Amino acid sequence: MSDKIQKQVMAKEQKTSVGIMKFITGEYLQKFGIVLALLIMCIALSIMSPYFLKVSNFVNILLQSSINAILAFGLTFVIITGGIDLSVGSVLALAGVVMGVVLQNQGNVVIAIFLGLIVGALCGFSNGVLITKLNLPPFIATLGMMSIARGLALVITKGYPISGLPPAVRFLGADKLAGIPVPVLLVIILFVISHIILSNTKIGRYDYAIGGNEEATKLSGVNVDKYKIIIYTISGLFAGIAGIVLAARVNSALAIAGMGYELDAIAASVIGGVSLMGGEGSASGTLLGAVVMGVLRNGLNLLNVSTFWQQVVIGVVVIAAVSLDQLQKKRR
Amino acid sequence: MDYILEMRNISKEFPGVKALNKVNLNIKPGEIHVLVGENGAGKSTLMKILTGVYSKDEGEIILKGKKIDIKSPKEAQIAGISIIYQELNLVPQLSIAENIFLGREPLKKNGLIDWEDMYRKTNELLKRLDLNLEPRIKVKKLGIAQQQMVEIAKALSFKSDIIIMDEPTSALTEKEIEQLFKVMKQLKSSGVAIIYISHRLEEIKKIGDRLTVLRDGTYIGTYAVDSVDIDKIIQLMVGRRLEEKFPKEFAAISNNVLEVKNLNRKNVLKNISFVLKKGEVLGLAGLMGAGRTELARAIFGVDPIDGGEIYINGIKVNIKSPSEAIKNGIGLLPEDRKMQGLVQALSVTHNVTLPSLNNFIKKIFLNKKKENDITYAYVEKVNIKTPSTSKKVRFLSGGNQQKVVLAKWLCANVDILIFDEPTRGIDVGAKVEIYKLINNLVKEGKSVLLISSELPEILGMCDRILVMHEGEITGEFLRQDATQEKILACATGRLKNVG
Structure with a gap:
C-alpha cells in the first residue's frame, strides 16, 4: 500500500520535474520562438497598418492559410518518417478535378467528394508502395507522382476549368458556421485529428520511431512498410481534402490549381519545427508555421509590398527559422 | 623529468556534472600509456581537452617543456597530437592517399594537385607501417583494421609524436589485433608516445608500459603495468573489489x-x-x-x-x-x-x-x-x-x-x-x-x-x-x-x- 503511494508520488514528482526540465532545456523553447516571432510580427504590423488588428482580418488570415495548413498537416506525417511528399500540390488539383468531373456528369455531391478524396488517398498509397516495395527514394517517387497527377488532371479536363459548382460543395469553401469560415473549421478539425494521431496512436508512435531509426524499429517487430504506406496515404488524403476545399472556395476545379503549393507546405512544416532529418515535429508546430506564413503574406499585402518581394521575404523566413533551430541544437 | 606531455590538475565542469577534477596525466616519449576507467570516468573528456575539442576550466598542459593552450583539433594536430577515434573518420569514397592528405593536398606550382607527390608520400607512410596497400584504393574497399592503419598513417603524416587510440581493438579480430600491436610497438621504438584507451584489460598487460586510472572524474594514480595485476586494475577502476567477474548462477534446465x-x-x-x-x-x-x-x-x-x-x-x-x-x-x-x-x-x-x-x-x-x-x-x-x-x-x-x-x-x-x-x-x-x-x-x-x-x-x-x-x-x-x-x-x- 505505502509502496504504491510512494510510487505515485514519485511518478508525480517525475512528471513535474520533467516538465520543468523540458522548459529549461529548450524543448519548448523552439515553439516559444515561433510564438514570439508571431507576436512580434503581429505587434509590428498592427502599428504599421490600421487594418491589421481587426477580427475580420484575422479570420481572413486563417482562411488564406487554410489550404497550406491542410497540406502541411499531411506532410508533417511524412516528413517525421524522414521522407518527403512533393506530389501534394498536384494531387490537390487531381482530387478537385475528379470531383468536378463527377459533378458535371451526374451531380451527386456526396459521391463526387468521396471520389475526390479516394483519388487523393490512392495517389498517396501509390507513393507509399513505390517507396517501400520498389525501394524508391521518397523524393523520386513523389516527384514522379507530382508529374503524373498533374498530367492526369490536365488530361481529364483537357485543360479547361470546371466552374459553377453546386451550393452544397461551395459550402465547404465559402460559407460560415457560427461566424467561422468552413475551411477554417476544417483546419481546426484536421489539426485535432493530426495531433491525436501523432501523440496518441500507434501510427504516430511508429511515425517518430521510423524517422528516428528505421532499422531499430524494424528489429522491434514493427511492420515499417505497412506504416509508411499508411502515412503516405494520409498525406494523399489530406491533399485530396485541400483540393476539394480549394475548388469550393474559387468555385471551380482547375487542373493547374495548387502549383508549387508543396513547397509552401514544406516551408510551413519546417518553420513549425518539423525536422527534414525525420523523427521530430508536431501538428501544433506545423499549424503555427502555416499561420506565420499567412500573417506574413497578409501583413506584406497590407503594407503594399509586391507579391514578388513577398516571395523573397518568405524564403528568408524559412532559412532563418531553420538556422535558429540548428544554432540551438549546436548549443545543446 | 623527461615527459613529453604533462597534463596538470585538469578540471572540467559541464552543467550539473564535474566531469574532471584535478586530473593528472604524464606521458613519456616512446611509451604506450594506457588510460583506464569505467564509462563516465572522464577518459574521453580528458582526451577531448587534449585534442582541443573541449576547453579546460582549470589546469595546464605542458608539451615538450612548454606550456601550451590547445584551442581546436587543428591546433592539436599541428602540435603533434593525433587521435584515432572508435568511429573512424575517413571518407569511404576517397582513396587512401586522398584521405591522408585531405585538406592539405600537395600542390603543383599551377595550383593543381600534385598526385605523384601525394602517392609517393603515402607509399612512404604505408611502408613505415609495414603495409602493403596501394595508395589509390578507395577506403570503402578496406576492412576496418586496414582503415585503422590508414588513420595511423594519417597521424604519422602530421609528424605526430603523441597518438591517442580510443578503443582501437573493439572491432578487430585476434589476428588484426596482433598486427595492430606490432605497428604500435614499431611506433614506440621510433619514439612515438601512444595513449591507449581500452576496455579489454588483458590487452593492457600485453601492450602497455604504464597506466593511469581515472574514476568518476578524479585521478586515482599512475602505475607501471608490470606492478599491477588485472584484479588490482579493476579494483582501482571501480573503487571496490568485484566479488566475481562472472557471477554465474545455475538454473534448472529442462525441455x-x-x-x-x-x-x-x-x-x-x-x-x-x-x-x-x-x-x-x-x-x-x-x-x-x-x-x-x-x-x-x-x-x-x-x-x-x-x-x-x-x-x-x-x-x-x-x-x-x-x-x-x-x-x-x-x-x-x-x-x-x-x-x-x-x-x-x-x-x-x-x-x-x-x-x-x-x-x-x-x-x-x-x-x-x-x-x-x-x-x-x-x-x-x-x-x-x-x-x-x-x-x-x-x-x-x-x-x-x-x-x-x-x-x-x-x-x-x-x-x-x-x-x-x-x-x-x-x-x-x-x-x-x-x-x-x-x-x-x-x-x-x-x-x-x-x-x-x-x-x-x-x-x-x-x-x-x-x-x-x-x-x-x-x-x-x-x-x-x-x-x-x-x-x-x-x-x-x-x-x-x-x-
Whole structure:
C-alpha cells in the first residue's frame, strides 16, 4: 500500500520535474520562438497598418492559410518518417478535378467528394508502395507522382476549368458556421485529428520511431512498410481534402490549381519545427508555421509590398527559422 | 623529468556534472600509456581537452617543456597530437592517399594537385607501417583494421609524436589485433608516445608500459603495468573489489525450447542444427565473420533462409519477419545497440514499449499511463539508471542503454533472448550487472543464446557452448569440458567436435 503511494508520488514528482526540465532545456523553447516571432510580427504590423488588428482580418488570415495548413498537416506525417511528399500540390488539383468531373456528369455531391478524396488517398498509397516495395527514394517517387497527377488532371479536363459548382460543395469553401469560415473549421478539425494521431496512436508512435531509426524499429517487430504506406496515404488524403476545399472556395476545379503549393507546405512544416532529418515535429508546430506564413503574406499585402518581394521575404523566413533551430541544437 | 606531455590538475565542469577534477596525466616519449576507467570516468573528456575539442576550466598542459593552450583539433594536430577515434573518420569514397592528405593536398606550382607527390608520400607512410596497400584504393574497399592503419598513417603524416587510440581493438579480430600491436610497438621504438584507451584489460598487460586510472572524474594514480595485476586494475577502476567477474548462477534446465534443424543460407550458414533448453545459457563462440550474427538474424526473421526448420516448444514455426519471431517469443539484442537496438531520439518509455505497443492500446488510443507505469516497473527491475522514464535514451550510458534493450524484450514477454555481444564497449561494473540479469532471466525459466567474442565471458557465463567457423557449427562443449584452447581450435577450423 505505502509502496504504491510512494510510487505515485514519485511518478508525480517525475512528471513535474520533467516538465520543468523540458522548459529549461529548450524543448519548448523552439515553439516559444515561433510564438514570439508571431507576436512580434503581429505587434509590428498592427502599428504599421490600421487594418491589421481587426477580427475580420484575422479570420481572413486563417482562411488564406487554410489550404497550406491542410497540406502541411499531411506532410508533417511524412516528413517525421524522414521522407518527403512533393506530389501534394498536384494531387490537390487531381482530387478537385475528379470531383468536378463527377459533378458535371451526374451531380451527386456526396459521391463526387468521396471520389475526390479516394483519388487523393490512392495517389498517396501509390507513393507509399513505390517507396517501400520498389525501394524508391521518397523524393523520386513523389516527384514522379507530382508529374503524373498533374498530367492526369490536365488530361481529364483537357485543360479547361470546371466552374459553377453546386451550393452544397461551395459550402465547404465559402460559407460560415457560427461566424467561422468552413475551411477554417476544417483546419481546426484536421489539426485535432493530426495531433491525436501523432501523440496518441500507434501510427504516430511508429511515425517518430521510423524517422528516428528505421532499422531499430524494424528489429522491434514493427511492420515499417505497412506504416509508411499508411502515412503516405494520409498525406494523399489530406491533399485530396485541400483540393476539394480549394475548388469550393474559387468555385471551380482547375487542373493547374495548387502549383508549387508543396513547397509552401514544406516551408510551413519546417518553420513549425518539423525536422527534414525525420523523427521530430508536431501538428501544433506545423499549424503555427502555416499561420506565420499567412500573417506574413497578409501583413506584406497590407503594407503594399509586391507579391514578388513577398516571395523573397518568405524564403528568408524559412532559412532563418531553420538556422535558429540548428544554432540551438549546436548549443545543446 | 623527461615527459613529453604533462597534463596538470585538469578540471572540467559541464552543467550539473564535474566531469574532471584535478586530473593528472604524464606521458613519456616512446611509451604506450594506457588510460583506464569505467564509462563516465572522464577518459574521453580528458582526451577531448587534449585534442582541443573541449576547453579546460582549470589546469595546464605542458608539451615538450612548454606550456601550451590547445584551442581546436587543428591546433592539436599541428602540435603533434593525433587521435584515432572508435568511429573512424575517413571518407569511404576517397582513396587512401586522398584521405591522408585531405585538406592539405600537395600542390603543383599551377595550383593543381600534385598526385605523384601525394602517392609517393603515402607509399612512404604505408611502408613505415609495414603495409602493403596501394595508395589509390578507395577506403570503402578496406576492412576496418586496414582503415585503422590508414588513420595511423594519417597521424604519422602530421609528424605526430603523441597518438591517442580510443578503443582501437573493439572491432578487430585476434589476428588484426596482433598486427595492430606490432605497428604500435614499431611506433614506440621510433619514439612515438601512444595513449591507449581500452576496455579489454588483458590487452593492457600485453601492450602497455604504464597506466593511469581515472574514476568518476578524479585521478586515482599512475602505475607501471608490470606492478599491477588485472584484479588490482579493476579494483582501482571501480573503487571496490568485484566479488566475481562472472557471477554465474545455475538454473534448472529442462525441455527444449528452441530447436534449429539444418538451417541454410547460401554462402553464410551451412546446416546449422542445435537445441536451446529452458533455463539454459547457450554460448555461441567464434571469430568475427563466422556467421554468428547472421545466424541470430536468420532465427529472428530479419534475413531470409534457403532451407531448414525451426521448432519452438516442439512446434514447427515459419518465421519470416521480426514480428513473427516476437510472436513466437524470441527477442534479439543486436550487436550494434546504438544503430539497431534503440531509437536514440525516443524516450526510455517509447523504446521499451515499441515491440509490444499493441498491449498498450485502448480502443485505438495509446494508454500512456499504463505505458509509463509498466516501463517504470522494468526500469526498477533491470536497474536502469535514468532520471526519468521520459529521458531520451541517447543521454544514457552504454550499460544503461543495453538494459533498455533488455527491458523492451521483457516487456514484450519473450522467452528466448538472443544477446549479440551484449557487453561490448560496456565498463566492468555494468558488465557484471548484465551477467546478473542473465542469471535472473534463466532463473525465471527463460532461455538465453549468448553470442560473444570474449572467451572468458563465454566460459564464465554459459552452461553449454557452440563454436562456429565459416558458417558451420564446428564445436559443442559442456561448461565443464570447455577451455579457451579447444574453443579457439574449433573457431579456427583446426578441430571439429560435434556429437
